[in-house]
Amino acid sequence: MIKDNQKVFNRLMVMIDAATTAASFMLAYFFKFYVLNDGPGLGVLPVTDYLMLLLFIVPVYMLIYYMCGVYTPKRTIRRRFEVYGIVKSNTIGIVALIIILYMVVREFNVSRSVMAFFYIFNVVITSCFRFALRKGLRTIRKKGYNLKHILLVGYSRAAEEYIDRLTDNPQWGYVACGILDNHIPAGTLYKGVKVLGSLGNLEIILPENKLDEIAITLPLKDYDYLEHIVSICEKSGVHTKFIPDYNSLIPSKPYTEDLQGLPVINIRYVPLTNTGNIMIKRIMDIFGSLFGIVITSPIMLIAAVLVKLSSPGPVIFKQERVGLHNKPFYMYKFRSMEQQQPGEEKKGWTVRNDPRVTGVGKFLRRTSLDELPQLFNILKGDMSLVGPRPERPQFVEKFREEIPRYMVKHQVRPGLTGWAQVNGLRGDTSIRKRIEYDIYYIENWTLGFDIKIIFMTFFTGFINKNAY
Numbered sequence: 001m002i003k004d005n006q007k008v009f010n011r012l013m014v015m016i017d018a019a020t021t022a023a024s025f026m027l028a029y030f031f032k033f034y035v036l037n038d039g040p041g042l043g044v045l046p047v048t049d050y051l052m053l054l055l056f057i058v059p060v061y062m063l064i065y066y067m068c069g070v071y072t073p074k075r076t077i078r079r080r081f082e083v084y085g086i087v088k089s090n091t092i093g094i095v096a097l098i099i100i101l102y103m104v105v106r107e108f109n110v111s112r113s114v115m116a117f118f119y120i121f122n123v124v125i126t127s128c129f130r131f132a133l134r135k136g137l138r139t140i141r142k143k144g145y146n147l148k149h150i151l152l153v154g155y156s157r158a159a160e161e162y163i164d165r166l167t168d169n170p171q172w173g174y175v176a177c178g179i180l181d182n183h184i185p186a187g188t189l190y191k192g193v194k195v196l197g198s199l200g201n202l203e204i205i206l207p208e209n210k211l212d213e214i215a216i217t218l219p220l221k222d223y224d225y226l227e228h229i230v231s232i233c234e235k236s237g238v239h240t241k242f243i244p245d246y247n248s249l250i251p252s253k254p255y256t257e258d259l260q261g262l263p264v265i266n267i268r269y270v271p272l273t274n275t276g277n278i279m280i281k282r283i284m285d286i287f288g289s290l291f292g293i294v295i296t297s298p299i300m301l302i303a304a305v306l307v308k309l310s311s312p313g314p315v316i317f318k319q320e321r322v323g324l325h326n327k328p329f330y331m332y333k334f335r336s337m338e339q340q341q342p343g344e345e346k347k348g349w350t351v352r353n354d355p356r357v358t359g360v361g362k363f364l365r366r367t368s369l370d371e372l373p374q375l376f377n378i379l380k381g382d383m384s385l386v387g388p389r390p391e392r393p394q395f396v397e398k399f400r401e402e403i404p405r406y407m408v409k410h411q412v413r414p415g416l417t418g419w420a421q422v423n424g425l426r427g428d429t430s431i432r433k434r435i436e437y438d439i440y441y442i443e444n445w446t447l448g449f450d451i452k453i454i455f456m457t458f459f460t461g462f463i464n465k466n467a468y
Helices: 001-035 047-067 079-104 114-142 157-168 199-208 218-236 275-310 359-366 373-378 392-404 406-411 431-443 447-461
Strands: 148-153 175-181 192-196 215-216 241-242 255-259 262-264 314-323 326-333 384-386 415-419
Touching: 001 047, 001 114, 047 079, 079 114, 148 157, 148 199, 157 175, 175 199, 192 199, 199 218, 215 218, 218 241, 241 275, 241 314, 275 326, 275 359, 275 373, 326 373, 326 431, 373 415, 384 447, 406 431, 415 447, 431 447
Parallel strands: 148 175, 148 215, 175 192, 215 241, 384 415
Antiparallel strands: 255 262, 314 326
């Protein structure tokens, strides 16, 4: 069983990491004194002293790796998080090593360059090895080896979504063996996973000891059974996880508080409600919009002339949209349609081959150049460089009743570009799917995430195939 092999695997990983750490340190010594120089000069500590240092470095680094979670199972963890753990561990390790060597022991003859090269080599070599190992294990799991067998307790939306993810990611190596539920008839199948019986069968199945994990996926109406089921699972010693059936109500990364031992889960955590984050994003918007206005001013000038020559009417078209905290504002665009009577444009979206769109307007829409005047909206503070796209008031009223969590998007400033847009959800695409991406952005905002979206916009976001 996997649970028996995990301990052996972890011990093997510790041995490999210990060897990698020692090899990286000696490689740093060799690189410093034999590649960059012609050998150790006068006053340089002999190699034996560096080897003696390894007796201290290796066990300390292995302890730091353990404390930083480097040896926790990584089946479903994304690669960047594994690299983050390695970088974090090595950063803590090198800082501790420098403090001890140069401030506590006061051994100033240990080369600082060797320390720097050691840090770089150890991070790179360890990360490369983990990538190769991850790829190898995922290939093995896809072929049906090194699998974890899981029993789901409770049939619910959470159970279906969990099975969906396991089915879509065979490289994780998870196999759902079956489901127990009191309301669904035995034999019912969902994507090949069968309902085996009622919740009472759990006490019969567990003693057979053929399971690696239990996933509690009870529907909300059966939460009265939760305490009893957890008690049974804990007595069996099988690793147990709880997948709540209210994921539509709480974010993917819930923000929790500890009120003197009482855990409190906030329904929605929005990083951009933090004053510091708001200031950082606003500063980025001001400088970014100013830079954009200066760089694109020749393009905007040409676009303005073409719009003016294409048909009678104003160059800039302003349209009421709903922004931060549900407040309306006027969003600017280059006019891409024939001038309409007041109220006509409120009737609906443009459609394929819409006769109202001018020839110049069609080009501006397809290339997103009609959106450039929104840089002035950003400078004013109505919008941000990155955020959910704003919608017209009449559609906001419509979608707030039809689409769950639609109004969450108005907790941040709307954006010129966004996570949904760079993933192809622009123009005539699913509003529900767009909201899923918008909420993910809102709940997971970081400055780095904004920068990533801006770069993705340059490579994927300008040509809009769904724009009519």
